Amino acid sequence: MRKEKIINLKEYNKRIQLNDGRENDIGNLNDIEEIKSNKRVQDMKKEYKKIPVPSELKSKVEEAIMREKNENKRGSILKVTRNTGIVAAAAMLSLVVLTNSSPSLAYAMENIPVIGAIAKVVTFRTYTDKTENHEAKIDIPKIETEGENQSINDASQKVNKSVKEYTDMLIKQYNEDIKENGKENYYGMDSSYKVVTNNDRIFTLRIDTVVSKGGSANFSKFYHINKNTGKVFELKDLFKENADYITVISDNIKKQMLGQMAADESKSYFYNEADLQEENFNEIKPDQNFYFNDKDELVIVFDEYEVAPGYMGMVEFTIPSEVTSSIIN
Numbered sequence: 001m002r003k004e005k006i007i008n009l010k011e012y013n014k015r016i017q018l019n020d021g022r023e024n025d026i027g028n029l030n031d032i033e034e035i036k037s038n039k040r041v042q043d044m045k046k047e048y049k050k051i052p053v054p055s056e057l058k059s060k061v062e063e064a065i066m067r068e069k070n071e072n073k074r075g076s077i078l079k080v081t082r083n084t085g086i087v088a089a090a091a092m093l094s095l096v097v098l099t100n101s102s103p104s105l106a107y108a109m110e111n112i113p114v115i116g117a118i119a120k121v122v123t124f125r126t127y128t129d130k131t132e133n134h135e136a137k138i139d140i141p142k143i144e145t146e147g148e149n150q151s152i153n154d155a156s157q158k159v160n161k162s163v164k165e166y167t168d169m170l171i172k173q174y175n176e177d178i179k180e181n182g183k184e185n186y187y188g189m190d191s192s193y194k195v196v197t198n199n200d201r202i203f204t205l206r207i208d209t210v211v212s213k214g215g216s217a218n219f220s221k222f223y224h225i226n227k228n229t230g231k232v233f234e235l236k237d238l239f240k241e242n243a244d245y246i247t248v249i250s251d252n253i254k255k256q257m258l259g260q261m262a263a264d265e266s267k268s269y270f271y272n273e274a275d276l277q278e279e280n281f282n283e284i285k286p287d288q289n290f291y292f293n294d295k296d297e298l299v300i301v302f303d304e305y306e307v308a309p310g311y312m313g314m315v316e317f318t319i320p321s322e323v324t325s326s327i328i329n
Contacts, residue, residue: 118156118203118225119146121195127171134178138191140167141205151230158232159205159223166221167191170209181213188212196291201227204291218314219303222289235290238298243327249300250283253317257281257307269308269315281307297321 124142129135141163143156174189181187190210197204203225211217224233239245257269270279289301298319302308308315 118152118198118227119144121193121205124160127167129174131183133183133186134181134188136171136174136189138167138170138174138189138209139193140164141193141207143205149230152225152227155225155230155232159225162223162232163205163207166207177211186213196222197224197293199292199296202292203227206291215310217304217310220289220301220314222291222301224291234287236286238329239324239327240329245324245327246283246286248324248327249288249319250281252319252323253284253300254281256317268312271307293318298324 121141121143124140126140127136127138142160145153145156147153170189170191174187178187188211190212191207193205193207195204196206205223207221207223209219209221211219225231226233236245254271257271260267261269269281270276271281273280284300289303291299291301293299298321300317300319302315302317304310304312304314
């Protein structure tokens with residue numbers, strides 16, 4: 001098989017055999033609803049409005065407004081407009097002065113989210129194919145931005161380029177696999193996407209793919225943008241230079257695996273299995289899939305069959321903040 005394949009059919013079949021007679025979950029493939037841009041923008045605006053106004057800035061702006069009101073309450077509409085411009089300029093001047101004179105305020109300003117920079121994620125196009133025994137539906141997402149924040153725009157374009165390359169590989173793999181699979185055997189591929197994190201600091205896009213061939217294999221790909229820096233980042237970028245994050249996270253996952261299997265007989269992982277030495281979980285990959293949940297906790301994600309039998313599906317482990325507190329940036 002070709003090395004560039006995202007999921008190797010031989011490896012897939014080998015993993016299925018590790019189920020020890022357990023049934024694979026096939027299930028129906030669900031389409032992901034198109035992301036509603038208006039709701040996303042409104043949610044982002046609500047987050048922005050919750051940002052507290054520094055007391056120093058607020059008092060300066062209020063002083064400028066009161067000064068303008070007291071100078072002249074009469075005049076033409078033109079004069080009112082001109083005065084409003086003066087107030088805005090005064091407020092901006094106060095903001096610049098306070099930012100330069102107060103390190104804490106300057107830091108706070110750096111962390112104000114770029115509202116509207118990432119406007120929405122849309123389906124750029126959908127690849128479809130359907131024959132008697134083969135079918136595919138691969139949605140290809142695209143991040144659309146608004147505003148003039150060049151770093152966010154560049155990061156979004158970088159993700160869009162990576163997404164196109166990845167989905168092109170999926171399409172290529174589908175067409176190669178149906179040739180190898182034969183016309184008489186069923187083979188299907190369904191790929192969809194969703195935004196799993198979009199707060200004032202982080203944007204994460206997730207692509208989920210299901211390959212069906214008798215049973216099914218599920219795998220994912222994640223893309224992350226740091227809104228504060230305007231850069232695309234990976235797992236290693238979360239930690240201090242030379243920090244052994246792989247061992248720290250892997251050791252915690254092993255403890256969770258043992259704990260879950262001890263508490264629930266239905267849970268099973270490829271760990272400490274005498275007859276599965278090559279398949280046993282040892283450590284995460286340097287670029288292991290991850291995301292941050294709504295509690296801002298790091299969640300490590302494994303593809304189906306990667307660390308557990310197929311009936312377990314894709315498995316996730318939430319890493320307690322105290323585990324990585326000493327090494328995280």
